[in-house]
Amino acid sequence: MYHHVKKLMYTVKVDTPNVRFGNMLLEQFGGANGELAAAMQYTIQGWNCVDDLARRDLLLDIGTEELSHLEVVGALIRLHLKELKTNREAAEADPLVTIAGGGGVSLYNSQGNAWTADYLKITGELDVDLRSNIAAEARAKIVYERLLDHTDDPGTIDTLQFLMTREITHMKAFSAALESMEKPAFSIGFLNGGPGLSIGDIKGTEDQEARGKQDMGQKATTSPFAEALSQTMPSTNKPGSSNGEGHSNGSSKKAVAAKKK
């Protein structure tokens, strides 16, 4: 079950709004590697993961946090797109958002393509899903990195760096969860490949019979990965204001300096 906490996970501030950059940010709202896709992928995987309660908790914890990231990105986008409502020249940067969306966010990517469940990778095989999630976090990280490369706005950089850092943390948590399953690196499913391509023939793999012996009978109700999840939370993190778009005295200068490194 979910509770609505009336504040943002991270305070959002934009010093100089830029409608074109707000449009680019939509990739992380309704795009293939965006926050909604991550939230839905991990949450649905978690609901399906009924035999491994510890890893189920991890999936649901991160899925829920991704939904909070969606809220943060949405607040950031709205601040950048504010001018669309009143400025004709700005409106031309994104007619879809201006005319159809009234200047607010909706589930489209930066090119106006609708969000789709086709973005999600959900196989029902936990180790395979964890691999997908590590890759998803890597993609989200690189998208944030590119967005950071295209803005000089200190407030925006501050928020994007927070979000990017959390993706790295999630990538580590999913990696830890996969490694703790202790499966040979190329042991996927139960069947071997064809002649000469069996799992045991692939350099670096171990006895595939070890495969599939984990996961059973786990009774944990709290995630042993919680510690990994809590790591690398930036010290600048402060809850947002109740209107969702409050001001931060955060680490913009630090963020800019880090960006230049």
Ligand SMILES: [Fe+2]
């Ligand atoms: Fe995220």
